[in-house]
Amino acid sequence: MKLCVIEGDGIGREVVPAAVRVLRQVIPDLEFVSAEAGWDRFQLTGEALPEETVARAKDAGAVLFGACSSPSYQVEGYASPIVSLRKRMETFANLRPTRFLPVPTAREGVNLVVVRENTEDLYVGDEQTADAGDTGTATKRITRRATERIAHTAFRLARNEKRRLVTIVHKGNVLPQTDGLFRRVAYEVASAYRDIETDELLVDTAAYWMVKEPARFDVVLTPNLYGDILSDMAAAWGGGLGLAPALNIGAEVAIAEPIHGSAPDIAGQGIANPTAVILSAAMLVRHHWNLPEIADRIDAAVNAALSKGDYTADILGANGMSTDQFADVICEQLG
Ligand code: NAI
Numbered sequence: 239m240k241l242c243v244i245e246g247d248g249i250g251r252e253v254v255p256a257a258v259r260v261l262r263q264v265i266p267d268l269e270f271v272s273a274e275a276g277w278d279r280f281q282l283t284g285e286a287l288p289e290e291t292v293a294r295a296k297d298a299g300a301v302l303f304g305a306c307s308s309p310s311y312q313v314e315g316y317a318s319p320i321v322s323l324r325k326r327m328e329t330f331a332n333l334r335p336t337r338f339l340p341v342p343t344a345r346e347g348v349n350l351v352v353v354r355e356n357t358e359d360l361y362v363g364d365e366q367t368a369d370a371g372d373t374g375t376a377t378k379r380i381t382r383r384a385t386e387r388i389a390h391t392a393f394r395l396a397r398n399e400k401r402r403l404v405t406i407v408h409k410g411n412v413l414p415q416t417d418g419l420f421r422r423v424a425y426e427v428a429s430a431y432r433d434i435e436t437d438e439l440l441v442d443t444a445a446y447w448m449v450k451e452p453a454r455f456d457v458v459l460t461p462n463l464y465g466d467i468l469s470d471m472a473a474a475w476g477g478g479l480g481l482a483p484a485l486n487i488g489a490e491v492a493i494a495e496p497i498h499g500s501a502p503d504i505a506g507q508g509i510a511n512p513t514a515v516i517l518s519a520a521m522l523v524r525h526h527w528n529l530p531e532i533a534d535r536i537d538a539a540v541n542a543a544l545s546k547g548d549y550t551a552d553i554l555g556a557n558g559m560s561t562d563q564f565a566d567v568i569c570e571q572l573g
């Protein structure tokens with residue numbers, strides 16, 4: 239078993255080593271290969287995602303990714319490395335669970351997973367500019383093929399995890415040719431899973447319920463951009479971005495990555511919460527390597543540490559533990 243480790247930028251370089259320590263402890267014969275990507279790399283070499291990195295990622299088939307910084311304006315030659323890597327590895331689904339964790343910032347009763355389509359929609363950034371830069375256009379593309387694939391992923395996950403309800407989230411009332419297609423195909427797929435209940439919400443209403451009554455949700459099946467936004471909202475109920483994991487999956491490949499970014503506001507201080515990336519690694523262990531007992535051990539160690547009140551600064555403020563101290567606690571728990 240091989241894992242390609244891409245720390246990326248900012249706190250990626252601080253939290254990923256904590257997850258690597260955990261993995262070394264629970265899977266002693268795991269082989270690690272490291273690779274570079276990100277904004278810092280781009281500044282140095284003009285390449286954000288080197289071919290060598292893609293080759294190592296594909297060869298390993300499993301990637302642990304930290305975070306990359308991306309400017310909010312156009313930079314010639316730069317594209318978000320994680321968006322490119324998801325495309326290159328054809329990871330068509332992004333699983334983003336939020337469950338209650340024993341921290342004061344979390345909401346009890348929440349246990350949901352956002353199943354986000356990962357290859358199309360506005361999020362791929364197919365943009366044009368006209369009028370000397372005064373008009374910008376982005377193409378929103380939804381296909382039957384990608385929708386069928388993500389819908390089957392959502393319903394299968396519901397079945398495997400003994401979940402009850404899949405909620406299709408879209409904006410088909412305003413976008414009948416794109417989101418309307420997503421909704422229609424999702425319902426077609428639903429008809430093959432009669433044991434799972436299906437309902438739907440318009441994305442704005444879904445946002446309202448995500449804030450007001452997050453326990454209403456079980457599995458959320460949605461296109462790329464809505465999934466990006468709703469999963470960050472959901473993360474607040476799990477205790478915050480520092481605790482929110484994700485796994486990108488494709489055919490026989492997977493990329494584990496926290497949903498948070500490079501957090502430039504706290505980078506370099508050694509105080510970032512490594513929980514999100516550790517739980518992402520656990521998802522990789524569970525879904526990609528199919529080692530549920532080991533994944534359960536990691537999840538249990540995180541739960542135990544948090545239950546004792548061992549918190550990093552994002553939860554506790556100035557008196558919080560450092561990234562390394564928290565990783566020490568997790569490794570101790572793992573025994
Ligand atoms: P962000 O997720 O980096 O940070 C948002 C807030 O959450 C900040 O206050 C940060 O300190 C806090 N936070 C995030 N993760 C944390 C952790 N593990 N422990 C403690 N606090 C944590 O989002 P932001 O600030 O919007 O973006 C910063 C950069 O990250 C941008 O360049 C953006 O493009 C990039 N980004 C990259 C992603 C990726 O590589 N997958 C995903 C999201 C953003």
Ligand code: MG
Nearest residue numbers: 466467470497
């Ligand atoms: Mg995001």
